[in-house]
Amino acid sequence: MxxxxxxxxxxxxxxxxxxxxxxRLPDDVYAKLKELREREESEIQKVIYDTYFDNLDKALKLNRxxxxxxxxxxxxxxxxxxxxxxxxxxxxxxxxxxxxxxxxxxxxxxxxxxxxxxxxxxxxxxxxxxxxxxxxxxxxxxxxxxxxxAGCCLPGRAQVFKPSDGYAAIIKYVFDAVSDLGLNACPPFVVGVGLGHNVENAAVLSKMAYLRPLGTTHAHPKGAKLERDLLEGLNSLGIGAQGLPGKQVAMEVHVESSARHTATIAVGVSVSCYMHxxxxxxxxxxxxxxxxxxxxxxxx
Ligand code: SF4
CATH class of the missing domain: 3.30.360 (Dihydrodipicolinate Reductase; domain 2)
Structure with missing residues (x-):
C-alpha cells in the first residue's frame, strides 16, 4: 500500500x-455508571442515572x-x-x-x-x-x-507551587478545582490530576491521567493511595449526578506524575463528565x- x-x-x-x-460510551465507563447507579440511594439520583442510560440507548437507536x-x-x-x-x-x-x-x-x-x-x-x-x-x-x-x-475537560486548571506550600497544597487545589469546574460539567466525572514541574507538563499529565482506562491505578503505591484518598474525599462532598445531592461526584480519580524540580510542585486538574x-x-x-x-x- x-x-x-x-x-x-x-x-x-x-x-x-x-x-x-x-x-457510544466505552465499555468501562458504561459499566462504571451502572455500578454507581446501584450505589446511589436517593430517588432523584436513580432517576438521573436512568435518564442517562435512556439517553445513551436513544443515541444508538437514532444514530446520533x-x-x-x-x-x-x-x-x-x-x-x-x-x-x-x-x-x-x-x-x-x-x-x-x-x-x-x-x-x-x-x-x-x-x-x-x-x-x-x-x-x-x-x-x-x-x-x-x-x-x-x-x-x-x-x-x-x-x-x-x-x-x-466546553463544559467539562476544556476548562482545566494548572498551577505551580513552592515546596514550602507542602503537598497539602495539591489536595486543596484539586478540591477547589473540582468543586469549581464540576459546576459546569455533568457529574459523575473522571478527575485527572497531573503532578509535575511546570504548568505545561502538569496540564498534559492531567489529560493523560483521565484518559487511562478505569480500574487502572498509578504505578507507585503512594500514587495509587493518593488516587483512592482523593476519590473518597471528593465523594464525601455530598454531590451526585448532575450536581444534585448524592454520594458520588467522581467515577475515579487518576494521577499521573513526572519528576519535579527541587523548587517546584506543579499540579494540573482536568475533569471529564459522565459522557466520558x-x-x-x-x-x-x-x-x-x-x-x-x-x-x-x-x-x-
Ligand atoms: S454531558 Fe459532558 S459534554 Fe455533554 S453537556 Fe454535559 S458536560 Fe458537556
Missing part, C-alpha cells in the same frame, strides 16, 4: 471510529451523538518507532474529522482566533489537537480519540485495526 492509499484507508477507518465513539457537545477532537497517540505510516497520520486525522463532521454528524465547534470564524468542519489551526508519544521498538499505532467538551467519550483504536503496519480495548462486540 502506498502512502496515498494508506492515508485514505486510515482516514476512512477513523471517520467511522469517530462516528462510533461520539455515540450521545451529547450535543461533541467538543473539539483531541487525539492522544502512542506511535511505535517502527510504524511505517507515521508520516500520513496527521493528514488522515484531519480528513477524518472533517468528514465525520458531516457523517457522524459532529457539532461545528472549531473557531479560528483573529478571524473569529467557525471553520465549520472542526479542523483549523492545530486542530484536531494531536499529542504524540513515540514507543521505541514497536510497530503499532494506538490512537485515543477524545471529544473535549474516549475510544482507543490500534493499528498494525497493514492498517488492520482493533478497538476491543474500548468497545467489545461492536463493528464499524
Amino acid at each position: 502506498d502512502k496515498h492509499e494508506a492515508k485514505t484507508k486510515l482516514a476512512n477507518i477513523m471517520e467511522k471510529f469517530i462516528g462510533l465513539a461520539c455515540k 451523538p450521545a451529547c450535543q457537545d461533541t467538543g473539539l477532537l483531541h487525539f492522544y497517540i502512542n506511535c511505535g518507532s517502527e510504524f511505517k505510516y507515521i508520516g500520513i497520520v496527521e493528514a488522515a486525522l484531519r480528513e477524518a474529522v472533517a468528514n465525520a463532521t458531516v457523517s457522524a454528524p459532529l457539532r461545528q465547534n472549531a473557531v479560528n482566533y483573529f478571524e473569529e470564524r467557525n471553520t465549520e468542519d472542526n479542523t483549523g489551526e492545530r486542530m484536531p489537537w494531536i499529542h504524540w508519544e513515540i514507543v521505541p521498538d514497536n510497530d503499532e499505532l494506538e490512537i485515543c480519540v477524545y471529544f473535549a467538551g 467519550r474516549r475510544g482507543f483504536i490500534k493499528f498494525n503496519n497493514d492498517l488492520e485495526f482493533d478497538f476491543s480495548k474500548s468497545y467489545k462486540g461492536v463493528s464499524i
Whole structure:
C-alpha cells in the first residue's frame, strides 16, 4: 500500500471510529455508571442515572451523538518507532474529522482566533489537537480519540507551587478545582490530576491521567493511595449526578506524575463528565485495526 492509499484507508477507518465513539460510551465507563447507579440511594439520583442510560440507548437507536457537545477532537497517540505510516497520520486525522463532521454528524465547534470564524468542519489551526508519544521498538499505532467538551475537560486548571506550600497544597487545589469546574460539567466525572514541574507538563499529565482506562491505578503505591484518598474525599462532598445531592461526584480519580524540580510542585486538574467519550483504536503496519480495548462486540 502506498502512502496515498494508506492515508485514505486510515482516514476512512477513523471517520467511522469517530462516528462510533461520539455515540457510544466505552465499555468501562458504561459499566462504571451502572455500578454507581446501584450505589446511589436517593430517588432523584436513580432517576438521573436512568435518564442517562435512556439517553445513551436513544443515541444508538437514532444514530446520533450521545451529547450535543461533541467538543473539539483531541487525539492522544502512542506511535511505535517502527510504524511505517507515521508520516500520513496527521493528514488522515484531519480528513477524518472533517468528514465525520458531516457523517457522524459532529457539532461545528472549531473557531479560528483573529478571524473569529467557525471553520465549520472542526479542523483549523492545530486542530484536531494531536499529542504524540513515540514507543521505541514497536510497530503499532494506538490512537485515543477524545471529544473535549466546553463544559467539562476544556476548562482545566494548572498551577505551580513552592515546596514550602507542602503537598497539602495539591489536595486543596484539586478540591477547589473540582468543586469549581464540576459546576459546569455533568457529574459523575473522571478527575485527572497531573503532578509535575511546570504548568505545561502538569496540564498534559492531567489529560493523560483521565484518559487511562478505569480500574487502572498509578504505578507507585503512594500514587495509587493518593488516587483512592482523593476519590473518597471528593465523594464525601455530598454531590451526585448532575450536581444534585448524592454520594458520588467522581467515577475515579487518576494521577499521573513526572519528576519535579527541587523548587517546584506543579499540579494540573482536568475533569471529564459522565459522557466520558474516549475510544482507543490500534493499528498494525497493514492498517488492520482493533478497538476491543474500548468497545467489545461492536463493528464499524
Ligand atoms: S458536560 Fe459532558 S454531558 Fe454535559 S453537556 Fe458537556 S459534554 Fe455533554
